[in-house]
Amino acid sequence: MTVLIMFLFLVTIITRILPAFFVTKLNLPEWLVTYLNYIPYAALGVLIFPGILTAVERPIYGILGALFATVLAFLRIPLFFIVLGSILFVYLIML
Known part of the structure; x- marks a missing residue:
């Protein structure tokens, strides 16, 4: 052993x-370095997307939560508040 x-x-x-x-x-x-820099984002997307569809009882709620998180991210909200806001958003639309 x-x-x-x-x-x-x-x-x-x-x-x-x-x-x-x-x-x-x-x-x-330079083109290869640029390409390699995108690998972490692609891997993160592959890990997160299935969870978006299966975390709640209906996939549309997860998709709406992801869209809400995307809007918050474009507004440059800190990550902690994006996560918290998305959770609250999904909770509210599920009521």
Whole structure:
């Protein structure tokens, strides 16, 4: 069991830590850097969107809550208040 844990630890270190040392020395084209900067937003969208549709009893409530959160975000409201406001908004429309 201990050997397995150590092996998994080494595999994880090799695949996650070592590339960090080599990527800093690479000169990537600007278009590739721009493309890579969008990956966190795409991953976040993939994680959040199914929850929007399944968090409440009817998907339309989740979609309306997401639209409300989007409006608040465009108004540059702090994130804490966007989350709180969206929860309250969905709660009120479900009454």
